[in-house]
Amino acid sequence: METLSALGDGFAIALTWQNLGLALLGCFLGTIIGALPGLGPSNGVAILIPLAFSLGLDATPALILLTSVYYGAMYGGRISSILLNIPGDEPALMTTLDGYPMAQQGRAGEALALSGVASFVGAFFATWGLVFLAPQLVKVALLFGPAEYFALDVLAFATLGGISSTNQAKSAWAAALGLGIAMIGVDGQTGVPRFSFGEVHLYDGIDFLVAIVGLFALSEVFVFLEHRSEGSGEAKAAGMKIGRITPGWKMLKDCTPTMARSTVLGFVAGVLPGAGASLGSFISYSVEKRLVDREGTFGKGDPRGVAAPEAGNNAAAGGALVPMLALGVPGSGTTAVLLAMLLALNITPGPLLFQSNPDVVWGLIAALFIGNFMLLLLNIPMVGLFVRVLLVPPKFLMPIVAMVSFVGIYGISGSTFDLLVMVLFGVLGWVLRKLDVPLVPVILGVLLGNAMEANLRRAMTISDGDWTVLFASPLSLILWGIAIVGFVLPILFGKAVKRRMRMRKDAAGSTSD
């Protein structure tokens, strides 16, 4: 009951006119960002972090604004999956399987509304799960010493690629690159400069916001330049009939058991390290197909095939917040961006956050509930407006994305040097994407690098230089064990899992294209 009263306090913080207004603005902007071609939750929030930061908002209002944008972008991403058969991000991939066929049958409006409801159900119950599970995990985390935290950091990197990762060498490479970038600058413990080549600008290190905006947002501009001659989906969206925009009661009733099962599966997948939202939606879809697809309608526009992955991936997104808030270790790209947001506001997530800044944690969780309701209310009647957004041609949108990125970074530091570093990261991001090297471990490395090193050195100082301290406690042995299993399993099974995800997509795609 302690938890519920804390949540009540959170609502008291979130329910002011200013915060409600920011939540509404964030939900609206977020849905647009999610719907826009080429922008998703990670890069959309990445562009807005420096802006929120330089606007000088307090921590809690800024947090409410940005989480609303994040949730909104998750909602908005499904619009292009359903209407254009182009998933906005990887978790939305499974939604295209039945969503696009429904749209082709003239039931786009129903599919959009149903997926909105399913997203709401998934996110709503996952947020309740977060409310009750996070404080329990905090109790465990309070037993952690520096050695355990170091092992936990290793675990986060080892499992980041997830079970569907095809090339663990590339994940490891990306993580090492990010950690290496974090090492640039003056060493926090001894005060000596490292890797700064006498360049004064590098003494402060590389600002992680510069790296994130460059890697996520600017690289997107280069990708568009590369493919500019190939047609985009504008014409398709213009010709698509939306149809009725409310789901029938019967459809909702049919989908209720599906949504319930998918929410539970998605939440569990989100909490576990290395699973994340993509696996959440994949498992939900596969299980539902096996359980309820008696007439073989999945993949041909079955509403349950829309409800399952949407409930699953939104529940997983909520579940992924549990380790991020309670341990300070994100397990996916989108939670890594949220971690960046917290760090930019000078808030370090982890067990101590629940004790020292309960207002921030519970205000944030209350904001998630409020944003979720707002999104449901915004999305059903206004979906037609958001569909229009798909018509914005990238040739105007991409220059805006680039310029807003520059504005945000310039607003923080006013330094030309940072802008040049950002461009460099943009090019790096493009090259890495071409080579199939994941960007998320780079970001996580830049974010966690210094804390990870500090934990290692603290542990070693306590043990007076004895390296075995890292494996001394049963807790840290368990963490190392999970890390090793999480890193090795994808090498053995990753290709098979990925192939099955692709196969399902191709099998459905061949009938619809």
Add this chain to the structure above:
Amino acid sequence: MGDRAFGAIGLALAAFFIWQATQIQTSFISDPVGPKAFPIIIGGVLGIASLVMLLRPDPRPDWPAAGPFLEIAGAVVVMVLYALALPVAGFVIATAVASGILSWRLGTRPLTAALAGVLISLGIYAVFHLILGLSLATGPLGF
């Protein structure tokens, strides 16, 4: 450039990183680990991962042909010049020119692109500076 070339570059980077780490000056007060050990471990991971890529490469990615490749290089040049020009020319002028060029290269006709550049610049200036009060680069003309 495929995975092999990339792995080779990675190896060189790892070697350079480790060498630089050994060059870090240590002061007389230090913890048992010191500022060198962790970077050396990272360099080691980077090297091993590069070696794996070198020995077991994925299929080569489709690099763009010369045309799109030059487009990207051009965009990089525009962005670098934009970053350098911002404090000199001021936000509105620099942004109008840069976003106009980007929009033109993304397939807008030149006149429309010039107009789009001006509108994007004024739009961002209005929203972020006039409404939200963010400080943008000021040029000789005061905007």
